[in-house]
Structures are given as C-alpha cells and as structure tokens.
Amino acid sequence: MSTHVTWQTVTSSAEETESLAERLATGLHGGEVIELVSDLGGGKTTFTRGLMRGLGSVDKVASPTFTISKMYIAGDLTVHHFDFYRLHEPGIIADEMAEVVSDPKAIIVVEWADVVQHVLPENRITIRIDQTPEGDRRITFHYPAALHEIMEKVEM
Numbered sequence: 001m002s003t004h005v006t007w008q009t010v011t012s013s014a015e016e017t018e019s020l021a022e023r024l025a026t027g028l029h030g031g032e033v034i035e036l037v038s039d040l041g042g043g044k045t046t047f048t049r050g051l052m053r054g055l056g057s058v059d060k061v062a063s064p065t066f067t068i069s070k071m072y073i074a075g076d077l078t079v080h081h082f083d084f085y086r087l088h089e090p091g092i093i094a095d096e097m098a099e100v101v102s103d104p105k106a107i108i109v110v111e112w113a114d115v116v117q118h119v120l121p122e123n124r125i126t127i128r129i130d131q132t133p134e135g136d137r138r139i140t141f142h143y144p145a146a147l148h149e150i151m152e153k154v155e156m
C-alpha cells in the first residue's frame with residue numbers, strides 16, 4: 001500500500017469548482033485516473049467540465065448518465081468520462097475502462113465508480129464533493145503521495 005495524502009478546500013460556486021479542476025488539469029500528462037464521488041448534483045460533471053477547459057479541449061462536457069461513457073479530445077490526449085450511475089452490472093463497460101486504464105495517453109474520469117472498484121487502480125486521485133448546509137461544496141482530494149507534483153498547482 002502506498003501512502004496517500006488528503007487535501008481539502010471549499011468552493012462557493014460552479015465556476016470556482018471549474019477553476020479548481022482547471023488547475024488540476026495543468027499537471028496531468030495522461031495515464032491518470034480520477035474518481036469523482038458525490039451525491040447527485042454535487043458537482044462531478046461540473047468538475048469534469050473545468051478539467052476539460054484546463055486541458056484546452058473545446059469538446060462539450062455533459063453528464064454521460066444515459067450513455068455511460070464519453071470520449072473527449074484534448075490535444076494528443078483523450079479523456080474518457082464514465083458515469084456508472086444506476087448501473088448494477090458493469091459488464092463490457094468495465095472491460096472498456098480496464099483497457100483505457102493502460103493507455104498512457106488517456107485520462108480517465110469516472111463518476112459513480114462503485115461497481116467498477118475492482119478495475120480502478122489504487123494509483124488514482126479520488127475527489128469527494130460534499131454539499132455543505134450553506135450550499136457550498138467541500139472538496140476532498142485523496143491521492144498517492146507520489147502524485148504530489150500534479151497536486152501542487154491545485155493546492156496553491
């Protein structure tokens with residue numbers, strides 16, 4: 001087991017969450033897996049939108065809830081956005097995900113990853129978004145210490 005680090009912040013608007021994600025994007029090279037955890041409406045798709053903006057992609061980010069997976073292009077990287085909401089049997093999509101996990105030019109973003117925990121690498125960034133009673137979002141990053149360079153720009 002590698003050592004993990006936890007870092008937390010609060011955002012007060014969708015735009016703030018997007019710019020936080022944008023900062024994370026600047027450190028990504030491909031090969032990273034990002035797991036987004038929150039209740040419905042927490043801001044997972046909003047975060048993904050900011051991430052794509054930070055990667056310089058002009059692709060439109062929408063919740064892939066009814067399509068399960070979407071792919072965006074960002075320069076020479078591809079971003080695979082999975083959403084397993086209400087999916088109880090991951091089946092072939094889990095296989096698809098396992099395949100892109102091994103692609104060094106792919107970044108994986110996954111919402112509602114419970115059913116695919118067995119194919120998620122331990123070496124991933126988990127981002128939890130909790131709504132506060134005030135309507136803000138408490139955002140908690142949990143990541144392997146080895147990824148501290150990626151997180152440097154996020155934590156500044």
Ligand code: ADP
Pocket residue numbers: 011012013014015016017038039040041042043044045046047063135136137
């Ligand atoms: P999820 O993908 O987790 O279901 P979405 O990103 O689709 O959530 O929706 C989040 C909703 O909450 C959006 O309507 C967004 O504008 C709103 N919102 C309000 N405050 C925030 C915040 N601080 N961060 C992210 N989203 C926020």
Ligand code: MG
Pocket residue numbers: 044045063064083111
């Ligand atoms: Mg969503």
